[in-house]
Amino acid sequence: MSKRGTFLFLFSVIVTFSIFSILNKPTEEDFKKWLYNEHQIDCNEDCSIVELESVHGDITERIKYSDAKGTYSPGLFTLRINRQYKSLNDPEHMITIDVIGFNGRFYPVHSEEEL
Structure with missing residues (x-):
């Protein structure tokens, strides 16, 4: 393959990956679903109030x-x-939620308290 062909191939792969990542960027609605599915935390419409079960x-x-x-x-x-x-x-009593969403999923960055 020539240098130009290799460049065009790599360029098209990078552009395709970028477009795919932009279109799959998570939303706040995805964040609410993730909170409930991963930690059973209910969230109001803007997640200013959350509710979770505590078992003692x-x-x-x-x-x-x-x-x-x-x-x-x-x-x-x-x-x-x-x-x-x-x-x-x-x-x-406080809890911290720190996540980064990429490609349709959320990944915890760190938390001061286990949820």
Whole structure:
């Protein structure tokens, strides 16, 4: 294969991958589904309030958390969401969700507390 043919092939692969990644960039709706499927966390329409079940022995309670602070960073290929939620029952109890969405999936970056 000539240099020009190799260049055109690599260029077309990169362009195809880029278009595919842009079209499959996750949305906030995908984030809500991911929270529920991965962590059984219910989320309101803009995820400013989340609700999850907490099990302590035989007692199961639903705890609501409100959005204390966070960032939302949409990029060309990715969606980065970093939010910190404060418990409405106990303001000292907080959870952090830090994920990056790429190609239709979300990947946890880190968390201060296991969800």
